[in-house]
Amino acid sequence: MFPFWFYDPTWIILLPALVLAFYAQAKVSTTFERYLRVPARIGLTGSEVAREILRRNGIYDVSVEMTGGRLSDYYDPRRKVLRLSPEVYNGRSLAALGVAAHECGHAIQHDVGYVPLAFRNTIVPLAGIGSQMAFPLFFIGLLLSSEFLATLGILFFSAAVIFQLITLPVEYNASSRAVAALEGAGFITPDEVGPVRSVLSAAALTYVAATLMAILQLLRLIALFGLYNRDDR
Template identity: 65%
Template sequence: MPFLWYDPTMILLLPAILLAMYAQFKVQSTFARYSRIPARSGLTGAEVAREILRDNRIYDVRVELTPGILTDHYDPHNKVLRLSPQVYNSSSLAALGVAAHEAGHVIQHQYGYVPFNIRTLIVPVAAIGSQLAFPLLFLGLVFGLRELAQIGVIAFSAAVLFQLVTLPVEYNASSRAIEALEVGGYLTREETPHTRKVLSAAALTYVAATLTAVLQLLRLMLISGFFGRRDE
């Protein structure tokens, strides 16, 4: 069976794999570079995040330290903004950009930004779809159950939808971050372009993830026979 031994459709993923590798290198190198440059404000990422929330009259979200490297995220269910040590404790241009970006997600939640709400709603569906997709596809191909394989592909499409919705959410959060840093005076006009580079590099990782998901979906559709192909 081609799926088990040799699958020529894997070549479809090559552009996404290359982009993902470049994006990972770009975000790590850019963050490392601007982590060495302190912001003139002298504020840490945690302080800036709290200030931005206060500037937007958001008082019910905690800012906490979380372990790991670049594990920064906003938890909308518990209303907690979690920052990694290299962001929470640092006053670098990179740290302020990441902290402000996560604060941007809090602002999205607070003011009902539609793509953010959609992404939050489909998280459980996307998680289940990702877990079921490949087992269903595999079983369908092994036992010649084409419909079962196609159900697996449909399940995977939930993960693709999540990635597609994530793109505008992340770009909007970065835009809000830059605006908040400028308006609040946390960055000077000369510092802003450097922080913008950090956020642009991070955004590229989401572009790579979306491309990977879309091409993977196309590949799975080919394998399962969505376009009329029947596996021999």
């Protein structure tokens, strides 16, 4: 019988990712809050800057809308809508401009056919199914002593890991495009570049934490599978 139903020693594998996740969340919250109180000298709102960045890049089919929540900003490539949270849409802070420009970075990636973004968008359905089905398949496989189901669960979760891995260059590239767009258009002064980079770097750290968690979770599943096979002999 598999001996780890009541005590699972493999959870320790996730500890580094858990620590980084807590740190990243605290970092993004404190950094965003700090620069949310620092007004940009240009005096424009995040939505105004977003529309101008899109216009300067020849993108006229992407709308900018306000959405609810905090730090809920995202670009929807299917509907070609850039959705900004109230603090970013109406905000005139360095944090607001940085986040708005970052989402514009994704719209620019979409417009120019940035390959990592296109690949990420392609595997979204597979990654979604993988993350939902992986654990049920894996643990049902262990319960039924089915190596096939357990292995299938690991393979499904691998799709979610690939999605997280490809997300990293997509996010960092969007941040680079954001800073370049803000500087190039004169929306931020040279001494405002550092704070904007701090906001975007803090946000990127959450994706690093998510990727590390996915990788270590995959290693944990593999370790559990190995322990199961050893005990089953």
